[in-house]
Amino acid sequence: MKKILFTGGGSAGHVVPNVAIMEQLLSDGKTDVCYIGGSGIEKKLIAEWQIPYFEIDAPKLVRGGGFAGFKRNLKIPTAFFRAVKKAKEGLKTFQPDAVFSKGGYISLPVVFAAWRLKIPCFAHESDFSVGLANKLSARFCKRVFTSFPETAKKVPHGVYSGAPIRRAVLSSTKAEARRKLNIPFHETVVLVVGGGSGSKALNAAVRSHLKTLTKKYVVLHVCGAGNKVENDNPRYQQLEFVQDMGGLYACADIVVSRSGAGAVFEILALKKRAVFVPLEGQTRGDQAENAAYFKSRGLCHVLAQKRLDELPQEIERTLADERLDERLGQSSVQVGNGMIIDALYGVTAKK
Structure with missing residues (x-):
């Protein structure tokens, strides 16, 4: 059995594309999946799939907010490495062949932890501009897939795949x-x-x-x-x-x-x-x-x-x-499911 760990959250847009890939992997009967996320909407959306779920508490950058926001941001390094430690626990428990990240602040400590454990990571950026989490994660990923062809040129290891869309x-x-x-x-x-x-x-x-x-x-x-x-x-x-x-x-x-x-x-x-x-x-x-x-x-x-x-x-x-x-x-919209799944299967086949 191949094992793929998914991460991403904070909004439905960082979760639903993961579901599009997950459901295809699960349908073949040859892949185990699990999820690392927070206590937000991702936990609710993933619950119905009845897969292992490891919850972490990751820090989010406060943009603006004056002095109060500045004080909260000072706590980010400590909170980040606490989240990395928790993510490592989930990774070591599940022992995935690869990690797939859909971005959002919850994903960054997971990708970093996987990189430290030498687990291959892949990410996907849906928007025309690259989100902060994916910008920071890109250096730790083998590939960053994108929904827009132009976006692939803006990020390290960028590859245009199209958007993951549910069957x-x-x-x-x-x-x-x-x-x-x-x-x-x-x-x-x-x-x-x-x-x-x-x-x-x-x-x-x-x-x-x-x-x-x-x-x-x-x-x-x-x-x-x-x-x-x-x-x-x-x-x-x-x-x-x-x-x-x-x-x-x-x-x-x-x-x-x-x-x-x-x-x-x-x-x-x-x-x-x-x-x-x-x-x-x-x-x-x-x-x-x-x-x-x-x-x-x-x-x-x-x-x-x-x-x-x-x-x-x-x-x-x-x-x-x-x-x-x-x-x-x-017109035609390129659906990215196939290319992403091939990449996940390809890296696990080498292990």
């Missing part, structure tokens, strides 16, 4: 999805997704325009845990969190979404019309970069958060954009 996302059908959700086939369905923890701005915009939207459309709204509100509108469905988005994507005629890389690549791989609303106030601005990249290629519409009062009009414009349909039909 269920690519295999769901519109007819089956609408049957399960009891939505007639003739209806136009708008799917609104605010990311793994929801989006206050998107939630507020959808609800403020709900009467206008539901006159024309059925609205499916992934609003985040604890963010449901009272609702008696039969053309509006709220869901707190959906790990398997395949059915919802298949059901939708158009998707309104934050522009985290995982969501962007899933939506465009399915050739769905989309309005991306980048998260504002990010230090890296990665969501804005992801959205701008595909807008420049004519594959999506982008709506700034400060213009969310125009959401109904932007949805209407996107649905009416005939050339968008043509461009989506001619």
Whole structure:
């Protein structure tokens, strides 16, 4: 049996691509997997897979925050090496042939610990710009796979693979999805997704325009845990969190979404019309970069958060954009699962 250890967390975007690779490895019956993560969303998402899970507490860099943030950052070295020690315990217990990291602050001590133990490491960067954890991890990795071809040139050991995408996302059908959700086939369905923890701005915009939207459309709204509100509108469905988005994507005629890389690549791989609303106030601005990249290629519409009062009009414009349909039909999104799995199998085959 091959043994692959996964790490990554802090947000769903650092976990769901791991699940895409994990599920394929587990399906062959020849691979054992385990996970090192924190107490956040990764623990919840991995729990249903019933695999060994080693929990560590890794430090996160505080950007800004004044003197209080400065004081917290002074504690990072001590906390980091404490996390490395804990990660080593998990690595020694599971004894993996290779480690695969999806980034996020939780992953850095795991990759460093694996490097110290001479365990081959691989990583993947989903965004157009390279995240801090992957920048620091890259020197300890054999390869850093990327979703964007341009990103591979920005990081040591970079290789363009494409994005890891879950099988269920690519295999769901519109007819089956609408049957399960009891939505007639003739209806136009708008799917609104605010990311793994929801989006206050998107939630507020959808609800403020709900009467206008539901006159024309059925609205499916992934609003985040604890963010449901009272609702008696039969053309509006709220869901707190959906790990398997395949059915919802298949059901939708158009998707309104934050522009985290995982969501962007899933939506465009399915050739769905989309309005991306980048998260504002990010230090890296990665969501804005992801959205701008595909807008420049004519594959999506982008709506700034400060213009969310125009959401109904932007949805209407996107649905009416005939050339968008043509461009989506001619486009292709490279799915990275195969190249990543080949690399993981290749290194373990040599051991």
